[in-house]
Amino acid sequence: xxxxxxxxxxxxxxxxxxxxxxxxxxxxxxxxxxxxxxxxxxxxxxxxxxxxxxxxxxxxxxxxxxxxxxxxxxxxxxxxxxxxxxxxxxxxxxxxxxxxxxxxxxxxxxxxxxxxxxxxxxxxxxxxxxxxxxxxxxxxxxxxxxxxxxxxxxxxxxxxxxxxxxxxxxxxxxxxxxxxxxxxxxxxxxxxxxxxxxxxxxxxxxxxxxxxxxxxxxxxxxxxxxxxxxxxxxxxxxxxxxxxxxxxxxxxxxxxxxxxxxxxxxxxxxxxxxxxxxxxxxxxxxxxxxxxxxxxxxxxxxxxxxxxxxxxxxxxxxxxxxxxxxxxxxxxxxxxxxxxxxxxxxxxxxxxxxxxxxxxxxxxxxxxxxxxxxxxxxxxxxxxxxxxxxxxxxxxxxxxxx
Numbered sequence: 001x002x003x004x005x006x007x008x009x010x011x012x013x014x015x016x017x018x019x020x021x022x023x024x025x026x027x028x029x030x031x032x033x034x035x036x037x038x039x040x041x042x043x044x045x046x047x048x049x050x051x052x053x054x055x056x057x058x059x060x061x062x063x064x065x066x067x068x069x070x071x072x073x074x075x076x077x078x079x080x081x082x083x084x085x086x087x088x089x090x091x092x093x094x095x096x097x098x099x100x101x102x103x104x105x106x107x108x109x110x111x112x113x114x115x116x117x118x119x120x121x122x123x124x125x126x127x128x129x130x131x132x133x134x135x136x137x138x139x140x141x142x143x144x145x146x147x148x149x150x151x152x153x154x155x156x157x158x159x160x161x162x163x164x165x166x167x168x169x170x171x172x173x174x175x176x177x178x179x180x181x182x183x184x185x186x187x188x189x190x191x192x193x194x195x196x197x198x199x200x201x202x203x204x205x206x207x208x209x210x211x212x213x214x215x216x217x218x219x220x221x222x223x224x225x226x227x228x229x230x231x232x233x234x235x236x237x238x239x240x241x242x243x244x245x246x247x248x249x250x251x252x253x254x255x256x257x258x259x260x261x262x263x264x265x266x267x268x269x270x271x272x273x274x275x276x277x278x279x280x281x282x283x284x285x286x287x288x289x290x291x292x293x294x295x296x297x298x299x300x301x302x303x304x305x306x307x308x309x310x311x312x313x314x315x316x317x318x319x320x321x322x323x324x325x326x327x328x329x330x331x332x333x334x335x336x337x338x339x340x341x342x343x344x345x346x347x348x349x350x351x352x353x354x355x356x357x358x359x360x361x362x363x364x365x366x367x368x369x370x371x372x373x374x375x376x377x378x379x380x381x382x383x384x385x386x387x388x389x390x391x392x393x394x395x396x397x398x399x400x401x402x
Contacts, residue, residue, distance in 0.1 A: 003220075008052070035209035060140075242279075305347060308327070310364050327339075
């Protein structure tokens with residue numbers, strides 16, 4: 001029995017929706033999937049959905065926009081399409097490409113240089129996708145993981161607009177030649193692709209990718225009982241609770257299982273299942289402490305900016321009069337626009353970055369889990385966290401002299 005838990009039925013259902021087999025769904029216009037970080041989204045796309053599409057004779061292009069965070073997302077999309085197109089070229093064309101021929105003629109007309117797709121001097125994404133569809137003589141599915149990252153550059157935004165145009169040109173009622181799947185680990189950021197008049201896919205809806213649940217835990221329980229029969233019967237209900245404590249994040253759960261089963265484990269809990277639960281609680285507390293530590297390490301004006309972003313979410317405007325009053329109130333000193341801009345830049349330049357910015361100047365908390373942490377503290381009456389007091393006034397004077 002494999003450690004990997006397949007979700008074949010979910011993948012097949014998505015294939016049906018993408019091909020337009022289900023009435024009253026807009027998946028043929030683009031399937032937008034949101035799921036929190038580390039809950040198995042990328043694994044599902046590559047290990048379940050991609051093979052399911054390929055079994056139906058569909059050419060799949062997968063690209064993860066976080067695989068190379070320092071590169072322009074527009075380039076990553078174009079390169080992924082170029083690789084797929086090059087893979088469909090015949091032996092002669094491949095040999096010509098290897099010998100340095102700059103462009104390859106397709107169907108005796110369109111010339112494509114797969115290294116320049118999407119560039120001003122190269123073919124458009126629409127032309128490349130049309131060529132890919134024509135060469136393969138099959139529908140094409142483009143899976144863009146962490147699609148919200150496309151909005152961080154003008155080229156990325158342009159690529160999204162081009163993909164929408166390609167969809168409109170290649171598809172028609174009753175015939176889907178181009179399927180688009182956009183996934184993201186932050187629903188609020190992903191919404192920016194669909195919820196504004198100028199958004200590339202305005203009018204589409206965001207779907208939540210179902211989280212792994214009891215059946216995933218049952219799969220791992222069967223593996224444990226097979227390999228460690230002395231632990232039978234494993235209390236699956238307690239393991240489900242531990243999985244939920246960890247936010248249904250499979251890797252963290254598997255790590256906890258591994259530690260609890262290890263002869264070198266240090267848990268004092270009586271029984272394997274309680275040891276897993278103890279480790280899950282420890283992990284949850286470590287995550288909370290890390291967020292608190294990160295927040296308290298910020299300068300007062302940076303804390304105020306994060307506070308404002310957590311409260312307003314999509315309504316956040318960084319430099320309007322109300323925002324500056326908020327920052328001044330929380331720090332106890334007058335905060336100017338220039339000081340707020342400096343704080344925002346510092347937050348974006350942290351490693352890892354705490355603030356995400358789109359090419360249009362929209363801002364959001366980079367780690368969506370921080371919203372959950374903030375809400376928990378608000379509900380428990382422990383917001384904001386209290387740590388060593390920064391001298392905000394002295395800092396303000398120093399910044400004014402800088």
